[in-house]
């Protein structure tokens with residue numbers, strides 16, 4: 338459909354949670370643009386509002402209900418009906434319950450069914466606008482979502498883009514809802530991924546970040562036998578500057594993939610490899626299936642072939658039964674690995690997960706105290722990591738002009754770097770001499 342000013346409608350999407358949701362949100366927006374929906378920046382200007390939700394922690398779920406409350410206020414005076422949709426993992430997990438608790442919702446669909454949006458929107462508009470009965474569409478479909486989605490948008494102008502290659506998870510860590518909300522582990526086929534990579538490249542994308550809940554468990558689902566290291570190698574042959582991937586599981590790391598960090602020049606020296614806890618007892622109760630020693634061994638192998646590699650991780654504090662001694666082991670791991678970056682969370686009991694039923698839950702105050710101490714340790718580690726680059730030169734892929742004359746981009750180690758330049762250099766790799774560092778970003782001057 339071509340766009341027509343009179344029928345053009347406004348779409349407001351708010352993403353919560355992980356990068357998979359950012360990717361899904363972008364795909365929804367691209368899909369709806371061929372149905373006459375343009376992105377708008379506020380709920381007030383929107384005809385369709387989509388909350389693309391996250392269910393990973395309780396706080397994330399509660400945020401959705403407060404957001405719905407705000408939306409209700411924002412649209413209360415409007416003449417035209419605003420259609421309110423809840424997508425993502427909360428939609429998948431709660432389905433009808435959501436509508437019962439928040440009757441303002443018109444559409445509910447999940448990560449596996451968002452390609453149905455144009456159809457369910459049409460049915461809602463045709464049949465339901467007056468009756469106002471919500472449509473809930475969360476049953477895993479038979480068809481492949483990705484083959485139903487349109488090509489990537491030509492005018493997206495991003496330098497760095499996500500590409501989802503794998504979804505779902507069969508690992509069943511005892512704390513995690515993902516296997517229930519995103520379903521079983523599935524991989525896209527190599528050819529489908531390559532096509533999408535080429536579509537992104539044709540829009541000007543220079544860096545692709547391969548996404549999956551267990552991205553390094555990827556294997557070709559159709560055609561010749563390939564593992565994740567093969568995928569990286571094949572994609573590195575395309576007209577791209579950089580490749581990254583996230584999130585990996587320690588048990589799916591292998592020598593071949595580790596060697597890719599030496600052998601594939603475009604693969605950037607940064608690995609997000611969550612350990613979650615430094616205590617073997619806690620790791621066992623989390624069903625992580627590795628010990629802290631095995632994790633350290635993987636990192637040692639990586640550093641032996643790529644000494645400069647930046648390691649990032651996820652940590653959970655206050656998992657049921659975690660003692661002060663267990664927590665100390667997590668702090669020790671942070672010192673030992675020297676993380677360049679890390680995310681840390683208080684354990685949040687989730688409905689339907691084994692850890693949610695465990696009796697030895699940790700007091701909220703203890704969790705908060707441990708989180709604070711852990712985050713202080715992480716900050717020190719990040720600062721220490723960044724400090725080594727002071728007065729060094731880094732190759733930066735420039736992503737945007739933040740204010741006129743000021744640009745920002747990423748180093749190979751995923752550090753955000755700010756600098757001044759008289760001419761636009763977006764999309765180029767430039768040499769930056771680092772003049773200032775803090776734990777979250779660097780700044781410097783461009784070298785000509």
Ligand code: 5AD
Pocket residue numbers: 393394512513514611613651652653682683684685686687
């Ligand atoms: N409570 C706290 N953190 C969690 N994560 C996953 N589930 C929970 C939970 N129930 C964290 C893990 C994971 C990251 C994406 O979110 O650290 O790696």
Ligand code: SF4
Pocket residue numbers: 506507508509510513514515516550551586
């Ligand atoms: Fe969740 Fe564990 Fe699967 Fe990661 S590996 S998505 S933490 S169940």
